[in-house]
Amino acid sequence: MNLAEIAPTKTNLLEYKDQLAFSIEGHDLLEEKREVLVMHLLEIAEDVKKKRELLNQKLKDMYYQFKLLKLEFGELGLRKILMDNYDKFDRLTITEKSIMGVNIPVVKQRKKDEKKLNFESLTSLERFRIYDRFSKKSKEFIDILIQVAELEARAWRLAYEIKKTQRRVNALENIFIPEFKEIIKFIQDTLEERERETFFQMKRVKEK
Numbered sequence: 361m362n363l364a365e366i367a368p369t370k371t372n373l374l375e376y377k378d379q380l381a382f383s384i385e386g387h388d389l390l391e392e393k394r395e396v397l398v399m400h401l402l403e404i405a406e407d408v409k410k411k412r413e414l415l416n417q418k419l420k421d422m423y424y425q426f427k428l429l430k431l432e433f434g435e436l437g438l439r440k441i442l443m444d445n446y447d448k449f450d451r452l453t454i455t456e457k458s459i460m461g462v463n464i465p466v467v468k469q470r471k472k473d474e475k476k477l478n479f480e481s482l483t484s485l486e487r488f489r490i491y492d493r494f495s496k497k498s499k500e501f502i503d504i505l506i507q508v509a510e511l512e513a514r515a516w517r518l519a520y521e522i523k524k525t526q527r528r529v530n531a532l533e534n535i536f537i538p539e540f541k542e543i544i545k546f547i548q549d550t551l552e553e554r555e556r557e558t559f560f561q562m563k564r565v566k567e568k
Contacts, residue, residue, distance in 0.1 A: 366543055368550035376547065380540040387532040393460045394525045400459055401518045408511045415508055418501040425494035432490050441491065452506065462521045467510040469503075 366372065430438050456463040 363543065363546045366546065368547040368554075370551065373544065373547045373551065376540055376543050380537065380544060383532055383536050383540060387529060387537065390525055390529045390532070394522055394529060396460050397462065397518050397522045397525065401515060401522065404511050404515045404518065408508060408515065411504060411508045411511060415501070415504045418497065418504050422494070422497040422501045425490075425497045428490055429494045432487055459518070460521075462517060464514040464517050465510055467506055469506065 429441075433441060451469070453468050455466045455468070457466050458464075
């Protein structure tokens with residue numbers, strides 16, 4: 361910053377005072393935004409930790425039921441069952457909501473019309489029970505998996521916005537606000553010096 365290029369006028373003084381006030385207000389708002397986003401990020405991080413633990417347990421449960429299903433039906437039979445009934449799973453819709461101006465994803469499962477399962481390969485009640493347990497465990501796993509994916513996507517967006525907001529806060533703190541203060545001081549000092557010189561000149565004229 362070259363102070364020599366700035367005209368020390370009252371008009372500029374008022375303009376830079378307005379810019380300083382605006383920068384300070386913006387700094388305070390950005391600080392508030394950053395604190396709110398950090399709070400949300402910490403809540404999400406704690407939720408992700410709990411949901412991931414649950415996800416790992418659901419994965420183990422599903423894998424155990426999957427092995428039972430494979431033992432009962434064999435690989436070809438298992439593949440046929442899964443292919444016949446894969447489309448019964450719910451579809452996903454992704455929308456967004458705003459937190460302090462940050463768009464974060466909201467994932468919802470769009471319920472499909474219930475369809476009867478294909479029982480062609482389920483030739484006994486026990487086989488149906490095995491398949492039913494696997495189906496329930498798979499549904500539970502997918503539900504938690506979707507929740508974890510949604511939370512982690514939110515966390516990434518919030519973390520990026522926090523980093524960007526912090527850069528703006530730092531720029532205001534370390535560059536713009538100090539510069540505006542220095543310019544204001546320079547203009548005030550220059551105007552005061554001119555007023556003193558004018559006063560002394562007028563005094564000398566009066567004395568003469």
